[in-house]
Amino acid sequence: MRRSAAPSQLQGNPFKKPKFIPPARSNPSVNEEITKQNSDIKLLEVAASKNTFLQSQNDPRICSFNLPTEESAREINHGDNYREKCLEASAMRTLDPHHTVYSSPKEITVSKGREEEPDSLVKYFSVVWCKPSKKKHKKWEGDAVLIVKGKSFTLKDLEGRDIGRGIGYKCKELEKTEEGQTMMIGGKEIEVMGVISPDDFNSGRCFQVGGSSAVLSSSHTAKKCFSSPFKSVYKPSSKENSQNGFQNCKPRHDPYAPNSLVMLRPDNNHQWMFNRNCFPIVDVVVDPHLVYHLRPHQKEGIIFLYECVMGMRVNGRYGAILADEMGLGKTLQCISLIWTLQCQGPYGGKPVIKKTLIVTPGSLVNNWRKEFQKWLGIERIKVFTVDQDHKVDEFAKSPFYSVLIISYEMLLRSLDQIKSIKFDLLICDEGHRLKNSAIKTTTALISLSCEKRIILTGTPVQNDLQEFFALIDFVNPGILGSLSSYRKIYEEPIIISRQPSASEEEKELGERRAAELTCLTGLFILRRTQEVINKYLPLKIENVVFCRPGALQTELYRKLLNSQAVRFCLQGLLENSSHLICIGALKKLCNHPCLLFSSVKEKEHSSTWDENEERHLYEGLISVFPADYNPLTVTEEESGKLQVLSKLLAAVHELRPAEKVVLVSNYTKTLDILQEVCKRYGYACTRLDGQTPISQRQQIVDGFNSKYSSDFIFLLSSKAGGVGLNLIGGSHLILYDIDWNPATDIQAMSRVWRDGQKHPVHIYRLLTTGTIEEKIYQRQISKQGLSGAVVDLTKTSEHIQFSVEELKNLFTLHENSHCVTHDLLDCECTGENHTGDSLEKFPISRNCQLGPQQQKSNSLKPLSMSQLKQWKHFSGDQLNLTDPFLTRIRENVSFFFQNITNQTTSI
Numbered sequence: 001m002r003r004s005a006a007p008s009q010l011q012g013n014p015f016k017k018p019k020f021i022p023p024a025r026s027n028p029s030v031n032e033e034i035t036k037q038n039s040d041i042k043l044l045e046v047a048a049s050k051n052t053f054l055q056s057q058n059d060p061r062i063c064s065f066n067l068p069t070e071e072s073a074r075e076i077n078h079g080d081n082y083r084e085k086c087l088e089a090s091a092m093r094t095l096d097p098h099h100t101v102y103s104s105p106k107e108i109t110v111s112k113g114r115e116e117e118p119d120s121l122v123k124y125f126s127v128v129w130c131k132p133s134k135k136k137h138k139k140w141e142g143d144a145v146l147i148v149k150g151k152s153f154t155l156k157d158l159e160g161r162d163i164g165r166g167i168g169y170k171c172k173e174l175e176k177t178e179e180g181q182t183m184m185i186g187g188k189e190i191e192v193m194g195v196i197s198p199d200d201f202n203s204g205r206c207f208q209v210g211g212s213s214a215v216l217s218s219s220h221t222a223k224k225c226f227s228s229p230f231k232s233v234y235k236p237s238s239k240e241n242s243q244n245g246f247q248n249c250k251p252r253h254d255p256y257a258p259n260s261l262v263m264l265r266p267d268n269n270h271q272w273m274f275n276r277n278c279f280p281i282v283d284v285v286v287d288p289h290l291v292y293h294l295r296p297h298q299k300e301g302i303i304f305l306y307e308c309v310m311g312m313r314v315n316g317r318y319g320a321i322l323a324d325e326m327g328l329g330k331t332l333q334c335i336s337l338i339w340t341l342q343c344q345g346p347y348g349g350k351p352v353i354k355k356t357l358i359v360t361p362g363s364l365v366n367n368w369r370k371e372f373q374k375w376l377g378i379e380r381i382k383v384f385t386v387d388q389d390h391k392v393d394e395f396a397k398s399p400f401y402s403v404l405i406i407s408y409e410m411l412l413r414s415l416d417q418i419k420s421i422k423f424d425l426l427i428c429d430e431g432h433r434l435k436n437s438a439i440k441t442t443t444a445l446i447s448l449s450c451e452k453r454i455i456l457t458g459t460p461v462q463n464d465l466q467e468f469f470a471l472i473d474f475v476n477p478g479i480l481g482s483l484s485s486y487r488k489i490y491e492e493p494i495i496i497s498r499q500p501s502a503s504e505e506e507k508e509l510g511e512r513r514a515a516e517l518t519c520l521t522g523l524f525i526l527r528r529t530q531e532v533i534n535k536y537l538p539l540k541i542e543n544v545v546f547c548r549p550g551a552l553q554t555e556l557y558r559k560l561l562n563s564q565a566v567r568f569c570l571q572g573l574l575e576n577s578s579h580l581i582c583i584g585a586l587k588k589l590c591n592h593p594c595l596l597f598s599s600v601k602e603k604e605h606s607s608t609w610d611e612n613e614e615r616h617l618y619e620g621l622i623s624v625f626p627a628d629y630n631p632l633t634v635t636e637e638e639s640g641k642l643q644v645l646s647k648l649l650a651a652v653h654e655l656r657p658a659e660k661v662v663l664v665s666n667y668t669k670t671l672d673i674l675q676e677v678c679k680r681y682g683y684a685c686t687r688l689d690g691q692t693p694i695s696q697r698q699q700i701v702d703g704f705n706s707k708y709s710s711d712f713i714f715l716l717s718s719k720a721g722g723v724g725l726n727l728i729g730g731s732h733l734i735l736y737d738i739d740w741n742p743a744t745d746i747q748a749m750s751r752v753w754r755d756g757q758k759h760p761v762h763i764y765r766l767l768t769t770g771t772i773e774e775k776i777y778q779r780q781i782s783k784q785g786l787s788g789a790v791v792d793l794t795k796t797s798e799h800i801q802f803s804v805e806e807l808k809n810l811f812t813l814h815e816n817s818h819c820v821t822h823d824l825l826d827c828e829c830t831g832e833n834h835t836g837d838s839l840e841k842f843p844i845s846r847n848c849q850l851g852p853q854q855q856k857s858n859s860l861k862p863l864s865m866s867q868l869k870q871w872k873h874f875s876g877d878q879l880n881l882t883d884p885f886l887t888r889i890r891e892n893v894s895f896f897f898q899n900i901t902n903q904t905t906s907i
């Protein structure tokens with residue numbers, strides 16, 4: 001029977017036809033001919049067999065599917081091997097938010113055997129379908145996947161939707177099914193095109209026809225290319241060749257010099273696609289001036305980025321996500337890439353890019369400019385930063401500048417001008433904000449025509465599958481198909497498999513799909529953890545400090561917990577967000593009672609007080625404050641944390657006069673109080689919060705980091721300015737309050753412990769003992785830590801759902817505990833005799849004293865309860881503390897946890 005082609009058949013259905021045979025294999029004579037005549041390809045083979053230029057080859061963190069092993073350099077087999085590589089890689093990975101990309105093992109095994117297993121219960125077929133008709137020449141309407149399970153049949157379209165069901169055929173009949181056999185299912189006529197292996201179904205690959213399949217796109221493009229290889233290879237447009245003047249095709253830097261960093265040479269497939277004019281192949285070598293400074297992981301990162309944006313990792317895709325943890329130098333890796341691509345290229349040395357657009361949060365625009373200057377000086381690359389006085393037009397008119405740095409906000413305002421400029425490379429810093437494809441910024445950036453797109457983010461990107469899709473689809477549009485098919489094929493099975501009620505079958509399917517997704521995307525996502533730079537960083541001492549609340553605080557806390565509002569919340573009687581108001585009040589109280597006082601007064605004076613929900617919370621509260629209470633006179637004794645803070649600042653000032661402190665809060669009103677205290681003690685301070693004009697931010701940061709600055713304290717609002725800032729001028733960081741989201745706190749903490757820091761770093765997280773702050777901390781470390789799910793920066797308490805049980809726990813004050821968190825750890829120690837003891841003294845079997853050397857804080861992910869248990873911990877009553885700073889605050893502290901990283905010297 002003749003038939004018209006279904007959509008996929010126009011491109012070739014991989015499940016019906018033999019796999020795509022690459023040009024090199026299908027036509028060896030052509031390949032031989034080309035190799036013979038093109039000396040550069042020969043050179044490629046030789047160069048590929050040397051490993052001088054490919055450091056990523058041996059690195060376990062780099063997914064090196066396309067790297068030029070001797071074999072792969074000789075064959076044009078990118079597309080052909082892709083599926084096998086994915087299959088094999090998928091077995092190695094899970095969809096872990098912290099996963100790094102692994103290299104493939106040497107042997108590739110495809111489980112073909114499974115396809116032939118006679119006793120397999122479920123069968124899968126690729127089919128085409130149409131409405132029933134008697135016509136001889138059918139007009140097939142689409143491709144589909146037929147699932148046969150016993151006697152029941154399900155027909156799914158390539159978006160994963162059910163489009164037909166039926167009952168009646170026998171599985172055995174289908175085992176004999178041959179290509180071309182037709183049958184009726186669910187009111188549709190189908191023709192069987194071939195058998196799909198369980199592997200291909202389980203991984204979801206059988207749905208990846210057309211736009212979503214890297215396999216197809218690769219074979220498709222290669223086919224297109226191969227259709228007339230000689231046209232491009234042997235008949236170059238010599239005019240263009242000579243006009244461009246690339247005959248002098250020496251690498252810009254010596255690829256054989258010691259420590260040279262040489263990029264992967266394009267394979268034959270790539271050459272067919274991109275070297276139509278047959279320029280000689282030239283090694284792309286990163287400027288040794290930069291290489292000299294690069295850390296090993298940064299070299300790997302540059303190789304990775306280069307291969308992604310050159311389309312060498314996934315054919316026809318030019319995007320990448322560099323998701324290295326904070327402080328790993330993503331900026332420098334990008335600068336190195338830009339500088340390399342702007343001056344060099346593999347084809348005749350012709351530069352790959354001319355103009356680059358960098359979009360970044362406002363507070364980092366000048367940081368980018370500074371980093372360009374720091375690594376390349378002011379002469380090599382001319383960067384243009386957009387601000388009120390420097391508009392995009394100026395950049396567009398000038399041939400002088402090649403890099404435009406703009407904030408996300410400015411981008412929206414100047415979108416039309418930006419669109420009129422041809423950018424060859426787009427970098428979105430702190431790009432996790434693009435995870436929401438509905439927001440204006442994302443749609444604006446999607447509308448730019450630039451294909452080479454890089455997202456930089458320190459925040460893990462795989463915690464929400466839809467957000468993950470948005471990020472992937474931004475850098476490599478269409479690679480996962482449409483959102484609806486992605487949902488059906490990946491998201492739904494993965495989510496179902498993680499539910500406790502999931503069947504074994506559902507679990508397996510979900511795991512396979514997750515592995516496949518990781519495999520597909522792992523080619524262009526790279527994440528390394530902080531551990532890779534630990535060895536370049538100084539000692540870090542992290543402390544969790546449980547501060548005893550002041551007497552007024554305790555009294556007010558009790559009063560709040562007895563309020564009608566809290567009682568109603570616990571009975572589930574109040575609606576909506578009333579529990580958030582209660583939580584907010586308790587948090588304010590923990591920071592300082594005067595904050596609560598001001599709130600109550602403010603509400604009392606408002607005209608809507610009588611109807612206000614907060615009345616139920618604040619009623620009678622003012623009577624607890626002294627009659628002459630003045631919220632403007634900040635009394636330290638009233639807040640346990642403030643007392644500890646002022647002693648801590650005094651200790652640093654006295655014991656380490658050359659060192660500085662970064663003081664972080666989520667609230668500007670709290671920062672006001674802290675600023676007041678600084679003033680009281682004559683500590684010079686500077687401040688960055690949401691109100692700080694963007695144009696001044698870098699200046700403030702630079703001022704603080706300068707060794708000539710007299711500022712002792714940097715007051716930082718973590719929400720406003722936490723991301724991306726380098727505050728290495730400070731070596732003590734105090735987190736005055738806690739956020740629900742561990743990512744916010746982690747972001748803030750990594751501002752000081754980063755490359756360039758000279759002093760040992762001390763981090764103090766202050767929590768008020770027995771209060772809601774401890775509960776939030778426990779939530780951070782138990783829920784998120786244990787489940788491994790990492791929340792990201794945009795999630796706030798409004799997104800958190802609480803059960804009545806959880807609210808009960810939140811709204812309890814533990815007045816008699818030194819540390820509720822320690823009580824929960826189920827630790828045998830009393831907190832009395834473990835002060836600063838060394839590992840040798842306390843055997844590892846002891847529950848609570850594994851000591852610093854045992855602690856491997858390998859990443860910035862939230863700590864888990866069990867990890868916390870391994871930290872040193874001791875009560876504040878200890879008299880023989882070895883840490884001089886803790887000794888000074890001991891009196892107001894009920895309990896400490898301490899962890900030391902990189903200990904080589906004493907504190």
Ligand SMILES: Nc1ncnc2c1ncn2[C@@H]1O[C@H](COP(=O)(O)OP(=O)(O)OP(=O)(O)O)[C@@H](O)[C@H]1O
Pocket residue numbers: 293294295298324325326327328329330331332371374457458723724725726750754755756
């Ligand atoms: N190889 C290096 N040698 C010395 N300093 C470096 C090196 N690489 C980066 N740095 C410095 O480390 C600091 C952190 O780098 P960068 O701001 O690029 O980190 P990041 O990965 O973007 O982190 P974040 O996610 O917090 O934005 C910068 O001051 C940078 O100049």
Ligand SMILES: [Mg+2]
Pocket residue numbers: 330331429724
């Ligand atoms: Mg950064």
